[in-house]
Amino acid sequence: MALFVGEFDQTIDAVKHRLAIPTALREQIVPDEDGNEFYLILGPDRHLWLYPDKYYRELLATLERSPIPSRKNQKGDLLFAFARVLKPDAQGRVVLPEKAMQRATVSDRITLIGKGDHIELWPTDEWERYVEDALDRYSEDVLDAGDGLSSSGVIDK
Numbered sequence: 001m002a003l004f005v006g007e008f009d010q011t012i013d014a015v016k017h018r019l020a021i022p023t024a025l026r027e028q029i030v031p032d033e034d035g036n037e038f039y040l041i042l043g044p045d046r047h048l049w050l051y052p053d054k055y056y057r058e059l060l061a062t063l064e065r066s067p068i069p070s071r072k073n074q075k076g077d078l079l080f081a082f083a084r085v086l087k088p089d090a091q092g093r094v095v096l097p098e099k100a101m102q103r104a105t106v107s108d109r110i111t112l113i114g115k116g117d118h119i120e121l122w123p124t125d126e127w128e129r130y131v132e133d134a135l136d137r138y139s140e141d142v143l144d145a146g147d148g149l150s151s152s153g154v155i156d157k
Helices: 053-061 071-075 077-082 098-103 124-135 138-152
Strands: 007-011 018-020 038-042 048-052 084-086 093-095 109-114 119-123
Touching (some): 038 053, 038 077, 038 098, 048 053, 124 138
Antiparallel strands (some): 038 048, 048 119
């Protein structure tokens, strides 16, 4: 499974809505395991998220689905409706659908964020504000994570 890390400033082509996925992110994908395409979804924070296609299919397979309508299933309908398969071209560019751009929080200057199993697209200004706010608590967050790993037995002291 791909492990996406890092932050990458990019621009979205204003006319065709093309976005270049940086080589450093594409190299984190193992095509035989992850696939060659992406699923684009609208995240709960209204940022666009990219998942490797094979991994996203595995995630969807874990959802409980029934042929009989239910309230629970209806809540997930938009997850399927908003999702799109994006096929990168030879240069690693994808075209973002117009409706996805309208529904999401995007701008022409974005930062792609590696978030482990997926990539998030943040407007660069919003990302920089988030980082500035988060830096004040970063050392505490890292130490808390280390404490959690130590207490779970993952890391021995």
